[in-house]
Amino acid sequence: MGSLVSVLNKRKHGSWVLFTGLLIGQSSAQRDYIVMASRTPPKEETHGNTFDKDWITEHARQVSRMLPGGLSVLGVFLITEADAKDTQTTLRQLVFSVENLICSERLWNPEDDDVTDCVTLHINSKTRKTVCRTFDVKDPKSMAKPADWKYQSGLCSSWVSVSCCSNVNIYFPLPTGQNTPEKMENCIKEELQIWAKQIETGVTLIDGKMFSDDAELTTGQKRNAKQAYTVQLLISPSEHRVNDVVQKCGGSVSIRGAIHSRAYVHSNKPKAKLAEKLLKRDIISTLATRVHMVLEEFVTAGGQNINVGGDLLVPRRIFCPVKGRSPVCVCDYQFSDEGPSEAAVRLKEMLDLDAAEEDIDTSQENVTITTSDIKAEPQPEQIEEASPQRNNYIGVVMASAVALLATAASLLYLNDV
Amino acid sequence: MVVDTHSSDSSIILRVKGPLEFKCLFDKPDALNIQKVISKTFDALCSDIKSDSCAFTLCDGPVVIWPNKDVTISQEGITPNTLCEVLSQWTQTSEQDSASKRLAKKKSKKGPSSTVVNLQLMMEVTRSGAPHPHVPVFERTVQTAHFISTTLPMDCAVFLSQDETIQDACLRLVEELWNQLNEMKRVTIQHLKGASVLIPEPLHFLLPPPHGLVTVVYPSGVPDSQLQTVRQTLHKKYDLPEDTPYFRRANAYHFANEPYRDGYLRNPHLSLNLPALDNGKVYLVQGLYSYHHYMQDRIDDNGWGCAYRSLQTICSWFQQQGYEERSVPTHKEIQQALVDVGDKPAAFVGSRQWIGSIEVQVVLSQLLGVTSKIMFVSQGSELASKGRELANHFTTEGTPVMIGGGVLAHTILGVAWSETTGEIRYLILDPHYTGAEDLQLITEKGWCGWKGPEFWDQTAYYNLCLPQRPRVI
Numbered sequence: 004m005g006s007l008v009s010v011l012n013k014r015k016h017g018s019w020v021l022f023t024g025l026l027i028g029q030s031s032a033q034r035d036y037i038v039m040a041s042r043t044p045p046k047e048e049t050h051g052n053t054f055d056k057d058w059i060t061e062h063a064r065q066v067s068r069m070l071p072g073g074l075s076v077l078g079v080f081l082i083t084e085a086d087a088k089d090t091q092t093t094l095r096q097l098v099f100s101v102e103n104l105i106c107s108e109r110l111w112n113p114e115d116d117d118v119t120d121c122v123t124l125h126i127n128s129k130t131r132k133t134v135c136r137t138f139d140v141k142d143p144k145s146m147a148k149p150a151d152w153k154y155q156s157g158l159c160s161s162w163v164s165v166s167c168c169s170n171v172n173i174y175f176p177l178p179t180g181q182n183t184p185e186k187m188e189n190c191i192k193e194e195l196q197i198w199a200k201q202i203e204t205g206v207t208l209i210d211g212k213m214f215s216d217d218a219e220l221t222t223g224q225k226r227n228a229k230q231a232y233t234v235q236l237l238i239s240p241s242e243h244r245v246n247d248v249v250q251k252c253g254g255s256v257s258i259r260g261a262i263h264s265r266a267y268v269h270s271n272k273p274k275a276k277l278a279e280k281l282l283k284r285d286i287i288s289t290l291a292t293r294v295h296m297v298l299e300e301f302v303t304a305g306g307q308n309i310n311v312g313g314d315l316l317v318p319r320r321i322f323c324p325v326k327g328r329s330p331v332c333v334c335d336y337q338f339s340d341e342g343p344s345e346a347a348v349r350l351k352e353m354l355d356l357d358a359a360e361e362d363i364d365t366s367q368e369n370v371t372i373t374t375s376d377i378k379a380e381p382q383p384e385q386i387e388e389a390s391p392q393r394n395n396y397i398g399v400v401m402a403s404a405v406a407l408l409a410t411a412a413s414l415l416y417l418n419d420v
Numbered sequence: 421m422v423v424d425t426h427s428s429d430s431s432i433i434l435r436v437k438g439p440l441e442f443k444c445l446f447d448k449p450d451a452l453n454i455q456k457v458i459s460k461t462f463d464a465l466c467s468d469i470k471s472d473s474c475a476f477t478l479c480d481g482p483v484v485i486w487p488n489k490d491v492t493i494s495q496e497g498i499t500p501n502t503l504c505e506v507l508s509q510w511t512q513t514s515e516q517d518s519a520s521k522r523l524a525k526k527k528s529k530k531g532p533s534s535t536v537v538n539l540q541l542m543m544e545v546t547r548s549g550a551p552h553p554h555v556p557v558f559e560r561t562v563q564t565a566h567f568i569s570t571t572l573p574m575d576c577a578v579f580l581s582q583d584e585t586i587q588d589a590c591l592r593l594v595e596e597l598w599n600q601l602n603e604m605k606r607v608t609i610q611h612l613k614g615a616s617v618l619i620p621e622p623l624h625f626l627l628p629p630p631h632g633l634v635t636v637v638y639p640s641g642v643p644d645s646q647l648q649t650v651r652q653t654l655h656k657k658y659d660l661p662e663d664t665p666y667f668r669r670a671n672a673y674h675f676a677n678e679p680y681r682d683g684y685l686r687n688p689h690l691s692l693n694l695p696a697l698d699n700g701k702v703y704l705v706q707g708l709y710s711y712h713h714y715m716q717d718r719i720d721d722n723g724w725g726c727a728y729r730s731l732q733t734i735c736s737w738f739q740q741q742g743y744e745e746r747s748v749p750t751h752k753e754i755q756q757a758l759v760d761v762g763d764k765p766a767a768f769v770g771s772r773q774w775i776g777s778i779e780v781q782v783v784l785s786q787l788l789g790v791t792s793k794i795m796f797v798s799q800g801s802e803l804a805s806k807g808r809e810l811a812n813h814f815t816t817e818g819t820p821v822m823i824g825g826g827v828l829a830h831t832i833l834g835v836a837w838s839e840t841t842g843e844i845r846y847l848i849l850d851p852h853y854t855g856a857e858d859l860q861l862i863t864e865k866g867w868c869g870w871k872g873p874e875f876w877d878q879t880a881y882y883n884l885c886l887p888q889r890p891r892v893i
Contacts, residue, residue, distance in 0.1 A: 167546040170473075171556050174443050176567035206477055206484065206542060208494055213482035237475050237484065237542040240441045240571050248617045252567040255445050260556030261547065290556070297558045314559035369552045 022082040024355070025063055025101075029073050029269055030118040035137075035150075036269050037122070038159055039325055039333075040080060041066060041355045056097055063101040064108070066353055068292045069333050071322075072266025072285030076101060078122030078137075087125045087134035091147060094123040095138060102140040110192075110199040111287045114280070122150065159331050163220060165209060165278045166265040167234040168367075169286055173198050173259075176252030184302050191256065191294060199287045205238040207279040214275035221273065230330055234282055254312065262289055263320055263367040267331050293317040293336060300338075321346055322364040323356065332364070339370040431534040432508055432580045433633070435675065436476055436593050438541025439571035440465055440601075447565040449615050458568070458617070462605035465572070468543065469597045476590060478507060479538040486544070487590035500587035504580050507537045534579075536675045541574055541597070566615055575622045576600055577675075579632055596635075603637045611639040618642065623672040631658055636667060644668045644745070651893050663891035668742025674708075684710035684736070685857050688849070688868040689833050695845045695870045697838045703811040704834035704847065706818030710736040711868065712748070713853040719751060722854055724772045727829035728754055729851035730822040731780045734831070734887055735788065737820055743890055744788050757786040776824045777883035784887055795884040800825065800876035807837035807844045817889045820849070825882030828852070832884070836870065845870045 028037040043062045046055060063076045070076070079097050081090055098121045106113075113119075119141040125134045136147040175194040177187065206213070209220065209232050220232070266281035297315050318336035323346070325331050333354055335346050343360040350356045350363075444461040446454050468474060476485045484494040491500035498506065547553075576596035580589055604620035611618045618639040625634050636654065638647065651667045660666050680686060688711050694702050712732035714722045721728060728751050738744040749757070755771070758764040763782055781792040797803055813821065814834055821832040834847035853867040862868050876882065 168548070168552055169545045170547060170553070171545075176445070176565075176569070177560075177562070179564065182562070205545070208484065211494055212496075213484065213494060215482070233548065235544060235546045235548075237477065237544045239540065239542045240439050242439045242571055242573065248570045248619060249566050249568050249615050252445070252565055254560065254562040254565070255567060256561075257559045258556045259559075261553045262556065263552070293556070294558065312559075312561045312563075314557050316554070317556045317558055319555050367552075368555050370555055 022080075023059055023097075024080050025059075025066055025076050026078040026080055026122055026124060027066070027070065027074055027354075028077050029075070029267065030077055030120060031269060031271070032118060035077055035120070035122055036159075037077060038074065038331060039354065039356070041353065044352055056100060059097060060100050060104050062353070064104050067105050068288075069335050069350075069353060071332065071334050072264065072281040072288075073268055074331070074333070076105060078124065080124035080126065082126045082128050084127065084129050086127065087132070090125055091123075091136070094125060094136075095147065098123055098138055099140060099143070108291075109288070110195055110291050111203060111284045120148075123147075159325070159329050161230070161270040162331055163230050163232065163268050163270055163273060163278070164265055164330055165232045165234050165268070165282050166263065167236060167282065167286075168261050168263050169236060170261050171198075171258055171290060174255065174257045176250065177254040177256060179251050179253040182253060184298070188298055191298070194256075195287075195291055195294065199291075201238045201240060202236070202283050202286055204241075205236045205283070207237075207283070208235040209233075209275055209278065211235070214279075216276060218275050219272050220268065220275045220278050221270070232278070234279070236283070236286070258290075258294065258317075260317070261368070262286070262293075264289055265322070265332070265334075289320060289334075290317075293320075296336060316370060319365070319368045319370045322367060323350055323358045323362055325356065337365075432505060433534050433536045433577050433675070434504060434507075434539065434580055434589050434593065435536055435575070435577040436539040436541050436597070437573075437575045440468075440541070440574055442572050443567070443569050445561075445565050445567050447563055449566060451612065454612060454615070455609050458608060458612075459605060461568075462601055462608075466598055466601050469594060469601065473544045473547075474594070475542050475544050476539040476593070477542055479540055481507070481509075483507065485539075485586065485590055487594045491587045491590060493586070498586070501585050504537070504584050504586050504589045507586065508535050534676055536577075536677050538677065539593075568617055570617075570619055572601075572604060572619070573621055574600060575624070576635065577624055577633055600635065600637065607637045607639055611642065623669060624675075625667055625671055626673040627658055627660070627666060633673065634658070638669065644670075644742070648893070655893055662893060664889070665742040665893050667893070670740055670742035670745075680710075682710070683857060684712070684716075685859055685862070686710055688859055688862055689847055691859060691863050692847075692869065695836045697836055697841065697843045697845070699840040700836050700838035700843060701811070702834065702836045703814035704818075705737070705814060705820050707737060708740040709733055709820055709833075710740070710748070711849060711857075711862070712736065713851045713867070715854045717750070721751060721772070724774055725751060726851040727775045727777075727780060727822065727824055730820075730824075730829050730831045730849075731775075731783060733849060733851070734780070734784065734820050734822060738788055738790060738887075743790075743892070746787075749783070749787055753787070754783050757783045761786050776829075777822055777885040780822050780824075780885045784885075790890065791888045793886045793888065795886060797825075797882045797884075799878060800880050800882060801873070801878045803846075803876050803882065804842075804844055804873040807835060807842065808839075810835040810846075811837050813886050817886065819887040819889055821887075822885040823882055824885075826877040826880035833868075845872055846875065848875065 022042055024040055024042040026037050027039040027041060028035060030036070043059050046058055059079065067076050079094060079101065081094060083090060102121055119139055120137040121140050123136050123138070126132070133152065135150045135152050137150050138147060139145040173194060175190070177190060214220070221229070264282055264286040266278060266285045268278045268281060294317065297317050300315060316339060318338050320334050320336055322332040322334050325333060333350070333356065335349055337346060343363045343365060346363050347358045347360055350358045442461060442465070444457050446457040470488055472486065472489045474486070474488055476487065477483070482495060483498060486492040493499065574597060576593055578589065578592055578596065600622055607620045608617060618641050620637045621640045622635050622637050625636065626632070627634050651665075654667050655662060665671055674680075686708055689704070710733065712729045714725060714729065719725070731754060732748050735744070735748045739746070739748060752769055754775070755764070755769045758775070758779055759766055759768055761782060763779065777794060781794060784790040784792055795806070795809065797806065810821070810832070823830050823832055829851065831849040831851065832846055833849050836845040836847075837843070848869060848871050850867045853862065855861060
């Protein structure tokens, strides 16, 4: 982990040094816990004077797909020579735009008790002065509220994780007629929303028990006694009463297999209901992200082939600790022809995370299909696992680790040691 | 074909309900192919029901039971060998509304007021243990075809035997669910018409001993009138009389915890103590009726509508016993019926004119096709001697009786009569009540109550309308 000092020392004399990035962590009613600060990779032709709001927002979108349940993009930071008051409007716009984009992709419904404050952090690179503010993103007119920063070490190490492996079995018809990629995407989105509703209203058990509404997850335990919990989820479809049980269709889509889900909860008396909610959201998000990636594959691999059948394994989910042996991990998705080295590169680019290949956990999900899984009838057109065409985002890998927030000044940066 | 459960000493019913997704695709719309696809889909659901993922969650408590996983139970302190009655602890605490608590002692243990323990049928989507199955395969087919997408309304209920354990009861329920799926498969395939599919619906019927609760799967959308032969077969199977409906949809058993959506009270007389006469016997209306009285349905008929209300009570009886599908007629509909047969001038509709027993008889005939006998007494004191006739009526017909005379109309729901002493009491449902549907108030103040012969105006003449039960199934 580098330091702000080393970065500042590298800058060319007289030029503006401008760093922007995302603050990642978990919020609760009273505090925000920031686990990582990930610098937005610079666009190739920028000279550091301006920043591109759309670029940063897109970075946020990509990053939020790499965060398991409980972790989210909480805000943005900016390191600049300008004064805090000059950048307040920009930061505010940025925070709202990030939040709006991320919200628009969500399939799960926000709840009343969700915390909706986002954080902006401004660091003046000359004076090292930091100004931290929060905005309520539910209210477009909200004013900046000042916030305090505190540096704490090792807090993440006691966070609790809940996880499960869930079977997915989604089956639905495609509309008749020409199916454009947009039409298919809308159709799939609607079906995923129905499935997401089932997940949200499902009954959960943690380590085999049902918890009442206000119960804490970790009552009666010594600190650090138990950190990993397994969740069971039971669902029931909603009663479906239509007059036309049979409908004409232009084909079908089925999504069948198992996914691994995980959520982290801060260790300050976490409620069981919170853990359940975060895990359910992760189940929904991880499938939605992967379906989105598969659809992108279909489009890039052969746009005109959208009207042809075929199957594709959705990408596998891999995990990597945010630091050393921290229990808190970020994740990424790989199509089966990619290995841990590609994951390491992407983690570095997107999250500014130095990961050794052996830290990357690829064991949670299984991409090998045994012959008994393969259907007997041959498909007319087989789309094999195509090489991924994503990464249309990335710029250059940063040479230096720019962990900017470890300064002597008081900052809220929960770091795992 | 139909599943039955023998009733027993216990009055606890264990019921599991829940929708199961039914989805399949058929590319060739010929009957054989459709049947094959539907059959396969049902078979897959059958194996789901018997799999480890099948679970029952208690509706009113934090208990989850996996009946196929060696009956694993989520709640500490409850094992597969725990008595099923323990589960009903949770349902007792949810029935705490004051009226039902106070009247609980008076209610009979069996029949409409049995305790019901409700379970929800759910599927576990999570799995434990290695090896993990593969990540999801996203598979797309492109073809012109037909897709069936619906949910099956699974609903199984069993009367618990004395000392039955959770394990035994739940395994019984799994068998019932499995049988119900197969029955649904049979009914669905039987009623396939081209590419149109009807959703099979299970209904429960409470038969006289020794049969108890019986479940029948009917195809939704097919009216009772077209299911005559199905009912005939059932009547033969259960040795039931050929002139009383038991298996019309309206006859379906009403579970204690399900409120009636229309808001009317049902059978308020059941909360009353029976009169005790020397060598007396009680003869009551058979089956269900709703209490109709002044001021209901936002109609102010205070002072003129009593006979109309009594007629509505009688119509509700025919509807709820399954003889009549249309809903209880309004005042205007009753008046219109009288105009239609020529009994009243057109101006009668919308007026506040009284009607009597003869008009009640006419309307029952016109709207419901029901015939009625008229009994006449020249003075109220004579009613005391009509014990035998009323007793016979309730025994053979079992319908509510409308009585009009003096300036009042009432409904007679039963009679307590001693053949030796001649003592008589009448169970009266009074349509002049103007308050809310408060069972306790209605029974305490006698709006539904047992009256002696002095209740009648001793010098006025009375007409009674005794509706005759149609002899159909």
